Amino acid sequence: MAEEEVILEATGLTKEFKGFVAVKNVDLRVRRHTIHALIGPNGAGKTTCFNLLTHFLSPTSGRIHFNGRDITGSSPAAIARMGLVRSFQISAVFPHLSVRENVRVALQRKLRNSFYFWRSERVLDRLDERALELVEAVGLTPFAELPAVELPYGRKRALEIATTLALDPEMMLLDEPMAGLGQEDIQRIASLIRTVSRNRTVLMVEHNMSVVADLSNAITVLARGEVLAEGPYETVSKNPLVVEAYVGTGHG
C-alpha cells in the first residue's frame, strides 16, 4: 500500500483500564477515499478503539498518524481542525434552532477557526446559502425551518451529518450511524454516507452487517481487543475465526 494512500494509521494501539487491556496492540490502516468499518462482537473493544482514534481517550501506548502527521495526544478540537471529524455525539444539535440554523452555527464554528470572521452582511448571506446547500445535500430541504427538536429521529441523524459536513472534514468518523434507526431510515442514511464518502474517507463502527457489507471497502474485525481479521467483506465474512467469534453472540 503506497504511503500516500493511507490517510489514518494506528500502530500498536493499546488501552489499559486498571490492568484490563481493552485494546491490545492494534494496527489499523485506513486508505484514502474508502469506507472502512470497524466491527466485532460485544466487548471487542470497538468503542474504546474508536475513542482512541477520535482522541476522546488517550492510548496507554501506540501512535496515531493522520496524513502522515503524528497526532497522538492532540485534542479532538485540534484534530478536527486538521480535517478528522467525529460525527454523532459530538456534533451537538441545538434543539430549538431550526435545521438551517443548526447547520449555519456549524458553518460559523468552522469560520471562526479560519482567518476571517463573519461580520459583514455578505458573509452572513453566504453562510445561509451554504447552509441551505448542505440541508439539501442531506435531503432535509422540506424540514429546513423546523426546530431540530421536532425532526423525526432518523432525520436528526441526517442533520448530524450535515453539521459534520459543515466542518468540511477530509475524514469522518461515524459511531454506529444506524443505531436505533428503522429500515427506511437505514437505507436513507446508508445512501447519504455513500454520497458524502465520494470525496472523503469514512471510518465507522457499525453493528448492522448488511450495511457494513453494502457500504464498506475494507473491514477490520476486533475480538477481545485485538485485530482478528482484515479485508473486504467477502473474505472477512468467510474467515472461520470471524465466524467463530460471532457464534453465540447473537450478532450473526
Ligand SMILES: Nc1ncnc2c1ncn2[C@@H]1O[C@H](COP(=O)(O)OP(=O)(O)OP(=O)(O)O)[C@@H](O)[C@H]1O
Ligand atoms: N472505562 C472503562 N473502564 C474499564 N473497562 C472498560 C472501560 N471501557 C471499556 N471497558 C471494557 O473494555 C472492553 C471493550 O469495551 P468496548 O466498549 O470498547 O467494546 P465494544 O466492542 O465497543 O462493545 P459493544 O459492541 O458492546 O459496544 C469491555 O470488556 C469493557 O467492559
